[in-house]
Amino acid sequence: MYKLLVSDLDETLVRADGSISPENAAAIKAVLARGIKFVPNTGRGFASVQKLLQAIGTYQQAGQYVISYNGGAVIENKDNQVLATGEMPYADAKQIFDLLADHPEVDIHVYTLNHLYIYNKRQDDLDYVASRGVEYIDMPDRDFTRFANKHIMKVIFMNPDITTRHAVAEEVKAALGDKVDLTYSSARYGEFNHHGVNKGSATLQLAERLGIKPDEIMAFGDNANDIPMLKVVGMPVSVSNGIDDVKQLAKYVTQANYETGVAEAIHHFILQDDK
Structure with a gap:
């Protein structure tokens, strides 16, 4: 059973205008209702993710998180509390x-x-x-x-x-x-x-904090900076618009692109009985 889902944002979860589709948002809310964590894992700063957190229902929530700066910071959403950083000299x-x-x-x-x-x-x-x-x-x-x-x-x-x-x-x-x-x-x-700071190292750092094993994590990505994250989780997923290196690493490649690909994988692996 997957206990933690981590997802890249741009070209993976959100659309060209930066918004999230109703299908992706609904699927995320459904897994959150089951007690599964959903954590954006992005190269962006956490301040730019707040609107998305509102859309999926984890904005300002204790026990919900964002990984920012390609793993450079792990943030708890409540009051944007900084839990860990991997800053550059x-x-x-x-x-x-x-x-x-x-x-x-x-x-x-x-x-x-x-x-x-x-x-x-x-x-x-x-x-x-x-x-x-x-x-x-x-x-x-x-x-x-x-x-x-x-x-x-x-x-x-x-x-x-x-x-x-x-x-x-x-x-x-x-x-x-x-x-x-x-x-x-x-x-x-x-x-x-x-060196050593990436989306994968931060994912494992957060998972350890939460008592979650790597094989209990599903990750979604599309591009090269997602590869360290996809390599360390039990279920690496590429959306259909992912680059070849990401698709080759993934255990599941969605038929849909960033519009609804995350929702597709969530339904396939977790919500398959919610029909």
């Missing part, structure tokens, strides 16, 4: 930022525990950020000392061209070595977290 974050800032073709996101800063804004990125209801602070210059006393969760960059994205990401990864982990998401981002 300032020197590493600054080195990543400085290398990325030498590339005018990318824009850069610096995530602190409570805010997102964007440097060298691209309109195509701002449009995507706005569609997700994400608020940001404009970073008008390269002075990274503004983060000297802040908790840095991750540093990411955006360019929609896959060749450019991979070339820039690999350059930075080569310079930082095993200090950081590199993943890709949403066909637009290269993401850097502190």
Whole structure:
């Protein structure tokens, strides 16, 4: 029996406009009514997830959780209490930022525990950020000392061209070595977290806190940053629009995409007797 469901958001659970379908919301509410935990596990900050939590019924609820920043923070929904963080050392974050800032073709996101800063804004990125209801602070210059006393969760960059994205990401990864982990998401981002911090490690950390075994967890994903999460759970699920690497790892691939794929899998494995 599955006791914990963890799900990526963008391109997995929510639609292009950032909303959740009635089918997905209803299926989640049904498993919550059975006492099963449903935890968004996202690269985004937890502040941007609050509207979704309202839609599924876990907003400001004690004993309900969000995993943010690709595993960089585990949050209890009641009062957004921070339970655990995996922040990035300032020197590493600054080195990543400085290398990325030498590339005018990318824009850069610096995530602190409570805010997102964007440097060298691209309109195509701002449009995507706005569609997700994400608020940001404009970073008008390269002075990274503004983060000297802040908790840095991750540093990411955006360019929609896959060749450019991979070339820039690999350059930075080569310079930082095993200090950081590199993943890709949403066909637009290269993401850097502190080494060992990912959606999978945070899932297991929360599960241990709740007394839940890995084989009692179901996870939903679509992209490369979901792979560490899918690797550590008993039932890894890919929505139909998932990339090939995710589909090959999944034990179940939905027929539906992000519109209703999560609901499809929930009904298949958990609510099959609710007909």
